Amino acid sequence: MRATWVKTMKLLSRLKLKTRMILVLGLMALLQTGLLGVFAVQYLHQSLEEQIGERALHVAKTIAAVPQISEAVARGDTDALQPISMLLAKKTQARFVVIGDKNGIRLAHPNLEKVGLSMADDEGDDSALALKQGKGYISKDLGSLGWSMRGKAPVFANNDRDVIGVVSVGYHLDRVDEIISDYRLTLMVVIALSFLLSAIIAVWFANHFKKAIFGLEPEQIARLFDEQKATLESVREGIIAINNKGKITIFNRNAIKTLGLSEDTQLMGRSIEEVLPGSAMLEILKTGKPHFDYEVWLQNHSLIVNRIPLKQGDQITGVVSSFRRKDELDLVSKKLTRIQQYADGLRSQAHEYSNKLHTIAGLIQLDAKNEALAFIGQETQEHQELIRLLLEVVPDPVLAGFFLGKYNRARELGLRLVIDPESKMTELPEYLPREQLVSVLGNLIDNALEATLRHKGAGGKVKVSMTDLGNDLIFEIEDQGAGISLHQQQQIFEKGFTSKTEMGHGIGLHLVKGLLETLGGTIMLEKGEEEGSRFIVYLPKIRKA
Structure with a gap:
């Protein structure tokens, strides 16, 4: 598994940024819409079943409360109950309406062969709960007519205290499966559209993002960052850069050394005012006017400082400053001055002696x-x-x-x-x-x-x-x-x-x-x-x- 993951990541790293963003955003859209779809389908399935169950229970209670039904159940009159149950099933669009006596014996059933038999013969039938407790309830069971949502209600005698029978109304779940299938199709269309929209957004965002990073790939940016870091550390001048909020974003070791700070000092993210109180870099953030070869005194040393604003268009986004101890620059300058002085001296001597030699040559020629x-x-x-x-x-x-x-x-x-x-x-x-x-x-x-x-x-x-x-x-x-x-x-x-x-x-x-x-x-x-x-x-x- 881990080897597969590593191989996948290496494959992704070879792709262009735009392709990677399309794949990532597309997969995220697929995952999100897929999870939401599964949740929605499950929630819809459960809601539909609950609604059907509530309807079945309501119909069962309504039938059980009809005086004609309770009287026929008390008499055990199958002939009277059978046609009524068939008519009620048709009127309420129920899959079945089954009526049983207080012993759970069927008095009415869509299948005449089941009449007279015990309701307990059906797998999962729990009519005994309604008969014993006298309460209506909903159940999902596999009966003799298949899976259905059932509503069972007790039938009471005229005194409303004795349970004399039970009414079971069931609705088949085929319609629920049909509705769920329709929603699944809709969900697939939504997932496809989400992926397409994510791909379009990924293309737009990738183009905008690559424009902001000058068309570079992430690996190129990482390589440039390493090169920049190595370059900064190789420069003998101290370098510090801040953003438009005055926070330090770039520095090198020579900056820490020149400023007399501890070698393990971390400047990243710190305010320039905290590190260099009164720094003129904040002034350049406001004015945008660069400073070249400014001489400042810091840490008992004279520094030669350059400060240049960083701009993006017409907006100042930061300031970069380079500085070096003046005595180092003076040493180079003085060496050059000394060489120049020696060269001037030699040139003067050569010129003077050339004139004198010409004079001597002239005197000799004149004897x-x-x-x-x-x-x-x-x-x-x-x-x-x-x-x-x-x-x-x-x-x-x-x-x-x-x-x-x-x-x-x-x-x-x-x-x-x-x-x-x-x-x-x-x-x-x-x-x-x-x-x-x-x-x-x-x-x-x-x-x-x-x-x-x-x-x-x-x-x-x-x-x-x-x-x-x-x-x-x-x-x-x-x-x-x-x-x-x-x-x-x-x-x-x-x-x-x-x-x-x-x-x-x-x-x-x-x-x-x-x-x-x-x-x-x-x-x-x-x-x-x-x-x-x-x-x-x-x-x-x-x-x-």
Whole structure:
């Protein structure tokens, strides 16, 4: 039995959704109408029998109450009772009217051969109950004339106390069987129509349902669900989705980890307000306006958050949010920044040395050997002095290489990057990520070079000084630009703010501000000694807890 059931279920799983729904709804209609039909037939059969029995009892009591009948029974007058019983049976459409005396001997019967014989001879006859108890009753018995519903009533003497006989009126059950057969035929028609209607409803519902699920089969949906779950768990960002009631419908393990929750925490079905009080996802449910790259502070970490509304037509059905710790994104960004800075430095050096080689080649072609040698010696001396200064001031190779690259970049632009010879930066702490440090200094120096070039033109200079005396590392970058107004000083660290007209600016100082907050450092802005601006960066030697 179990093997058959398993085989049937496997067979059903191979069918299309529409076919399955037609079969299921059709079988349900057949089962329901079949059960109701059986109940109705049984109930009708019982009701008809009861009605016929009541009619038989009523006729029997009416006949027994006729004075002429009771007098003839008292006399035992068969000749008088026989024709009367036949006439009454015909008038009442009864199958038979049998009259017996107080001993149960038939005085009248449709079959004359039965007259004079005991009523007890019939199988199932219980006339003795009416004769002894003096009460009428109904019974279904198989008598000498077949199955019938009988109504038996006692015949009383004139004093209405002594039972002197019994009247038995029977109605054959053939008519009941005919009525039940007609109803069975009607029931079969109803069952067929119910199945047809169920099939039509199943087709309509299946088409509507498949439209709602984009024409997919249940097995395809299950496979997509498994794929979605695996995809969510493979994504490094935390992901949470809510429905239009603010209840969480989707989340992944990285969301729980990023939010600092216990690994066995179950978020499904919980309110987003319960998990993240004050979440802006509820605001998006109302406005439908997405949030991209929003920075929020949660669980002592800065997160970069994206929130997008889910729509079905014009109706907002939910919101999905992805988020990731900012320090992870910053790490990638800073690595890219460092690579870009190295590439810029190498490009500047290649460009500068290409020009110098052309100059030397020209001097040789002009047979100006002494000038060529002097030029080579001058270039070698300048680089040797710079390298010697960097080795003394900045023994850290990453930072020294960074300054050398920026020096060459400045020369390519026709500017000078001047490093204060009194500088000293020999105590760089181990905790301080070098890529973050060069990202901060690189953005500040690039801005200084651009400001100096725009305002001063070729020949301008940018000064850099640094010291590690005391508890902080201090870096100063001073340009010869046009300066920064008091109003702009309040906005320069905001994301997207820039005084330049070109696209793609307004990010550098915002990134510097964020990096320094991560490192526990600060930045100050003041007017330069001659003109322009001076940025001062303070970084603690000991990492703050």
